[in-house]
Amino acid sequence: MKNTHIELLAPAGKWEALEKVATAGADAVYLGGKRFNMRLLRSGFNFSDQELGDAVDYLHEQDKRLYITVNNLYYDEEIEELSDYLLFLEELGVDALIIQDSAIIKLHQQLGLTVPLHASVQMGLGSSEAVKFFAGHGISRVILSKNLSLQEIAQIHQETGIDIEYFAHGDLCISHTGQCVMSNIIASESGNRGVCIKPCRWQYTLEGVDGAGNEATYYLAHKDLCLYSHLKALVTAGVSSFKIEGRMREGDFLAFLVKIYRKALDDIIANQEDARPDPEDEKKLQENRVRNFTTANLFGRTRINVVDLSGEREPFFPTRARPLKRLQADDYIESSDIKKDATPIEFTVKVANQDMLTSLKDAGINRFILGYEYPEL
Ligand code: SF4
Structure with a gap:
């Protein structure tokens, strides 16, 4: 099982969160700038160019790493500005770029960049062949699809040997690994442009379905991922970076998660096979959960029980269903x-x-x- 390079990777949407997750024990932090990045819906979040530079210095002083999300899909008219942004990030000395659009792989070559490229979960990589293809084109780490089983992760690790990052905790999309146009169709706000309004978190009524009833129900509200109790199995399968989701979450909550996962990973690093999840920490995670938890696909394909139809723990989200005009x-x-x-x-x-x-x-x-x-x- 020995894997001496286990990383705990935490998100930050604001400077306050960056400081808190670093202090709580994250080895690396991922965050986005004000441009070319997912999670652009809330204006008070994400880092200005000045803050990006400050974040590199702040983390490097502590021997921690900074990964920048440049993980939207882009149009031709944006390529010039995107190229300038990539050069700017290279100059800053960030430790990796998390990308979705294959155009960045090409730009990376053309611009002679050396900053490592990590394949975002948005790429939906879930097979050894796909991973080998991107590894052959300069990707040094893959953030595998959240829709994989433990066995599938292990197989990809065995067949590719690539550095594997995997989501351990946080929100999940009802769509396959974020490949979703629902928000775009409903509100012209695309999840692939960082402005998903999360219509999967609304209540819906079904018409014309036997037994559906008229009651508005959270048919698409996926439970949150929590793999705390399975970290050792994931390390054995080949995961070397454990990622916490939540760039739009507050620093205190993220620091709480980081502390618990830090302790568990330190136990695994020190005690290997003898490491055990702490029942007290499991309890704390349960007590402070946002939604109910699921292990998603880790032990088999998901079924209806990954959705919380009641929506009773669904947090307030400032969007609502918009009436669509019936075509005349x-x-x-x-x-x-x-x-x-x-x-x-x-x-x-x-x-x-x-x-x-x-x-x-x-x-x-x-x-x-x-x-x-x-x-x-
Ligand atoms: S609508 Fe829901 S499932 Fe689709 S991208 Fe947005 S959050 Fe994910």
Whole structure:
């Protein structure tokens, strides 16, 4: 089991949190600037360029590391400014960049940067082949998908030998490892641009579903991850960096988590196989939990019990459902309005059942896609 390079990695959204998690025992801190970063919804959070420089000095003086999240997806028009930002971070001497967009791998080469690149959990890496591919393109650490089992993590470690970071504690998305367009569809605020309004944390009613009832329910509210009791198994599987989620959380709460995880990891480093989770600390985590806990996929694929339908511990979040305008007849384009030019346009429609197919057969459609996911077809 010996792994002498176990790291406890804590988040910070503000300077106050940075100081508190460092003092509480984090080996490294990850945070974002005011630009090009997830978690941009709350204006009082994230670090100015000046603060980024101060944070590097502050942590390096204590022999701790600083990783910067540059983990959105970017457009062509942003590449120039993004390049300047990457050069700025290299100049500061940060210890790694946490990235999602593969364009940064290319920019990293073109700009001759040396700062290590870590593949963000947003990349959704969950197989040895995907990890090998990115390792071959300059990624030195992967933050594996939160949707993996212990066995799958161990296999990736055995087959790739790459430095593995894994989330141990905090919020979870209902979507697969954050690959989600729900906020974008509902409110044009994209999770991939750092402004997710978290519609998965709202109540919903279901229409047309047998037995669903009319009661508004938290159908998508995932419980929080807590792997405190399984750290030793994760070390054995090959995880070398344990990450606490929560860049938007206050410093005191983060420091509380860091202290508990610090103690557990120190026990594992010192006592190896003889290390044991502390029942008192498990109790403290339970008593101070935000939502109810889950181990997510660690011991098998998730089922409905990872969602807390009651929403009874769902914290206040300052967004709410927005009424969507029902489309009117005027919103549709008359086919006569579509200009016909010399290039023939082919029209393909995906249908869900036999009735749809029959009703559209004379509608001038060139090609049908049959949706086999619908059992009634
Ligand atoms: S809507 Fe929910 S599941 Fe989707 S990205 Fe936002 S927090 Fe995650």
